[in-house]
Amino acid sequence: MSTEKLTVRNVSKAFVADHGGIVNAIDDVSFALAENEFVSLVGPSGCGKSTLLSIAAGLTEPSSGAVLVDGDLVRGPGRDRGVVFQTYTLFPWMSVRGNIEFALRGEPLSRAERRRVADEHLELVGLSAFADAMPSQLSGGMRQRVAIARALSYKPRVLLMDEPFGALDAMTRQLMQELLTQVWDEHRLTVLFVTHDIDEAVFLSDRVLLMSARPGRLLEDVRIDLARPRRFEVQSSPEFVGYRIRLLEAVRAAQQPMPGGVA
Amino acid sequence: MVTSQPSSPTDTAGAPKAPANVRFGRPPRRQRRRRLFGEISRRAFIATGVAGFAALIGAWWLYAAFGGLSDLFLPSPDQVASRLIDYAGGDLWSDAAASFRRVTIGFLISTAMALPVGILIGTYRHAEAAIEPTMGFIRYMPAIAFVPLTIIWIGVGEEQKWLVIWIGTFFTQVLMVMDNVKRVRRELVDIGYTLGMTDLAILWRIVVPSASPAIWDTLRITLGWAWTWLVLAELVAADDGLGHRVVLAQRYLQTDTIFVALIVIGAIGLLMDQLMKFVGRRLFRWAEKGA
Numbered sequence: 001m002s003t004e005k006l007t008v009r010n011v012s013k014a015f016v017a018d019h020g021g022i023v024n025a026i027d028d029v030s031f032a033l034a035e036n037e038f039v040s041l042v043g044p045s046g047c048g049k050s051t052l053l054s055i056a057a058g059l060t061e062p063s064s065g066a067v068l069v070d071g072d073l074v075r076g077p078g079r080d081r082g083v084v085f086q087t088y089t090l091f092p093w094m095s096v097r098g099n100i101e102f103a104l105r106g107e108p109l110s111r112a113e114r115r116r117v118a119d120e121h122l123e124l125v126g127l128s129a130f131a132d133a134m135p136s137q138l139s140g141g142m143r144q145r146v147a148i149a150r151a152l153s154y155k156p157r158v159l160l161m162d163e164p165f166g167a168l169d170a171m172t173r174q175l176m177q178e179l180l181t182q183v184w185d186e187h188r189l190t191v192l193f194v195t196h197d198i199d200e201a202v203f204l205s206d207r208v209l210l211m212s213a214r215p216g217r218l219l220e221d222v223r224i225d226l227a228r229p230r231r232f233e234v235q236s237s238p239e240f241v242g243y244r245i246r247l248l249e250a251v252r253a254a255q256q257p258m259p260g261g262v263a
Numbered sequence: 264m265v266t267s268q269p270s271s272p273t274d275t276a277g278a279p280k281a282p283a284n285v286r287f288g289r290p291p292r293r294q295r296r297r298r299l300f301g302e303i304s305r306r307a308f309i310a311t312g313v314a315g316f317a318a319l320i321g322a323w324w325l326y327a328a329f330g331g332l333s334d335l336f337l338p339s340p341d342q343v344a345s346r347l348i349d350y351a352g353g354d355l356w357s358d359a360a361a362s363f364r365r366v367t368i369g370f371l372i373s374t375a376m377a378l379p380v381g382i383l384i385g386t387y388r389h390a391e392a393a394i395e396p397t398m399g400f401i402r403y404m405p406a407i408a409f410v411p412l413t414i415i416w417i418g419v420g421e422e423q424k425w426l427v428i429w430i431g432t433f434f435t436q437v438l439m440v441m442d443n444v445k446r447v448r449r450e451l452v453d454i455g456y457t458l459g460m461t462d463l464a465i466l467w468r469i470v471v472p473s474a475s476p477a478i479w480d481t482l483r484i485t486l487g488w489a490w491t492w493l494v495l496a497e498l499v500a501a502d503d504g505l506g507h508r509v510v511l512a513q514r515y516l517q518t519d520t521i522f523v524a525l526i527v528i529g530a531i532g533l534l535m536d537q538l539m540k541f542v543g544r545r546l547f548r549w550a551e552k553g554a
Contacts, residue, residue, distance in 0.1 A: 059453050077456040089450045093472050093549045102468075106459050134549050154458075 004071070005190040006033040006056065006158045011065035013051055024215035025051050028065070031209055031218060033158070036188040040201035040208045044251065048216030049194045053162045056192060057083045069157055079106055082151030086163040088143045090135040090150075097122065097131040100150045107154055121149040124183060141165075141172040145179065152187070159191045165200070174232055177203055185229045198251075202226075202243045203235060210247055212254045220250045338519035346519040347526070354508070358524075359531065362493060362504040365421065369428025370489040374482060377433050381440025386470060395441065398434050406431035406492060410499050419500040424493065431492035436485050443477035444470060476547040483539035490532045505531075 013026040026048040033039050041049045054060040056067050058077035067074040069081065077083075090099050100118035109117065122128050125145040135143055144164050151159060165173040181204055184191065195201050201208045202224055210220040224243055226234055234240050303311075320340055326332070327339035334342065384391040384398075406427065413426045447470050455465035497506025505528050512520035544551075 057453075057457055059456060077453075077459070079457075079459040081457065083454070083457040085450050085453070087448075087450050089448075089454045091451065091469065091473070093475075093547075103458055136549060136551070 003035055004032040005035045005037070005069070006192060007066075007068040007071070008032070008052070008056065009066050009068065011052065011055060011062045011067065013048065013055065013060070014063045026055075026062075027215035027217050029211075029216065029218050030065075031221065033190050033192060036190055038184055038189075038191045038193065038204060038206045040193045040195055040205040041211060042195055042198055042201045042208055042247065043211030043216065044213045044255070045196060047211040047213050049196075049211050050162050052211075052216065053083075053160050053192060053194045056158075057081055057160050059083075079154055080157045082154065082156035082159045084144070084147050084151050084159070084161045084164045086166040088135070088140065088147070088167075090138075090143055090146055092135050094135075095131070096127065096133050096135065096138070096146050099135070099146060100153050103150045103154050117153055121153045122146070124152070124187075125149045125179065139172070140168050141176055144168065144176060148180070148183070152183075152189070157190065159189055161191065161193045163195055164193075166195070173200070178232055180204060181228070181230050198244055198247050199235060202240060202247070203230060203232075208243075208247060210250055219254055220247065222247060335516060335518055338522060342519050343522045343526070347523045350520070350523050350527075354503075355527065358503055358505050358508050359527065361501075362497065362506065362528075363531070365424045365496075365504065366428060366486075366490050366493040368421075369425040369493065370432060370486055372425060373429045373432040373436060373485075373489070376429075377436035377440055378478070381437045382444050382466065382471065382474075384437070385441040385444025385474075386466060391441070395438070398437050402434040402438065407495060410496065414500060423500065424496040427496035428489050428492045431495075432485050432489045435488070436481065439481040439485070440474075440478055443474045443481055446477065447473045476543065476550040479539070479543045479547065483536060483543065486539060487532055487536055490528075490535065494528055 008029060008031050011026060011029050012024070015023045015025055017023045029052060031039075041052060043049045051060060055062045056074070058067075058074050058081070074081075090096075091102065094102060097115070097118050100121055101114045104114040104117055107114070107117075119128065119131060122131055125148060127142060127145055127149070130138065130142065130146075135146070138146070148161075148164065165176045168176060177200055184204075193201070193204060198208075205224050208220075208222045208224060209218055210222070211217065212219050222243065226237070226239055226243075323337075324340045327334075327337050327342075330337070338346075380394065384394050409430045410427060413423050413430070417423050417426060451469055451473055452465055455469045460468070493504075494506040494509075497504040498510055501507040505524050508524045509521050512518070512524065
């Protein structure tokens with residue numbers, strides 16, 4: 001827990017809105033993820049959490065501040081960070097296995113090795129039987145599992161997840177959360193996970209970072225000391241409920257003083 | 264009010280009674296069907312289609328027989344049919360082959376140029392700013408009006424036919440391909456970047472395959488247009504081809520031959536379109552269900 005794997009340092013982001021004014025989406029946010037730490041970024045819609053993840057991915061430039069991976073400045077997207085989006089991002093013209101093999105083209109692997117690694121990762125997410133299926137034949141949850149397998153396959157140093165289960169129904173979502181903790185327990189990995197679902201954040205994370213509504217600032221940094229491995233039953237434990245209430249109260253407290261206009 | 268009422272002898276105790284004398288609304292004699300955007304069976308669709316076509320031929324036949332028009336203006340369907348049989352035993356194949364070769368060459372040249380330009384301006388804003396307004400402007404100049412110019416420039420040879428097809432097809436193709444490429448989902452491109460791919464690799468391995476079903480549709484539609492531009496070019500200046508056949512027939516007042524040529528032109532156009540559709544469905548099976 002000593003070395004910083006992913007560092008977000010004084011990151012701010014301002015947009016020029018359609019009406020010409022300047023919108024401060026993120027205001028001076030700093031935090032760091034230790035190696036193999038699972039950290040969730042939670043906040044209401046429009047708090048800039050997805051933008052922050054996009055900045056960490058290198059897909060969006062910060063207005064000021066910096067993101068570092070293992071102390072190296074992020075200058076754009078790269079293979080050291082795997083990304084899973086909320087929307088389905090499998091390439092529809094490739095088979096499930098083909099999608100993972102595609103991601104592995106950047107590795108010094110032979111064709112046979114690519115296939116082996118792809119199949120290993122499909123097994124990890126329980127989709128070995130669907131290796132030859134096309135994405136359109138899969139349910140939403142299965143597509144996201146493949147997307148996770150794809151992002152893990154090339155062994156990025158950090159996994160960035162932007163509401164990956166946001167488009168799934170509640171039941172599928174719970175199964176996916178369990179699968180993700182399971183995968184994380186087996187293959188420790190540094191994860192930054194964006195969600196607006198506090199339960200999801202508490203269930204999955206070692207730490208939950210709470211962001212305020214626009215401009216996005218860091219409100220709370222809560223360590224979640226729930227035993228692992230976690231199963232869904234933990235959600236009714238008093239400790240879980242305690243974390244949940246604490247975070248909900250923080251959100252409500254931040255939203256209460258909102259008299260009319262916020263700049 | 265709370266006293267129990269004597270139940271009628273027919274009542275079964277406790278069972279909810281069907282309110283026989285209460286009407287919730289008039290029971291429909293027939294289920295009302297949702298007609299707007301409704302579905303019909305494949306058989307019904309084909310039968311209706313055939314009937315519609317037969318009605319057109321029937322109307323034509325009736326008007327030709329009883330409309331009091333001279334054969335010179337409106338030949339009857341059987342006259343046209345026998346003309347078609349004559350033509351099929353004679354120049355039809357060489358005419359069709361000449362036309363087909365021209366449209367193929369003209370269309371391929373146009374497509375080969377439009378694809379890279381369209382993809383470029385669909386993905387790079389600078390390229391779009393530099394090229395798109397010009398394309399949009401030229402597109403609105405009627406291709407027909409270019410025909411005299413093409414003859415002045417390069418005469419009446421094969422190249423002039425290709426040029427007319429090119430003028431009529433290229434500019435629209437570029438704009439349509441640009442649009443196809445712009446509709447590629449940004450997230451797929453972002454995934455390419457997070458995989459560390461170069462711009463060129465993303466273009467080639469993500470943007471192009473992703474847009475290919477839409478681009479194929481663009482080609483199918485513009486091939487139909489190229490075909491009509493070809494006929495135009497042949498009407499003006501040609502020694503053979505289906506368009507030339509129309510002019511020739513006009514010169515000798517062979518209205519039935521004009522009909523035959525028009526039908527053949529339409530049939531070939533339809534055939535090419537269906538063929539493109541068929542091939543497209545084969546190539547892009549993955550795109551059929553939303554993924």
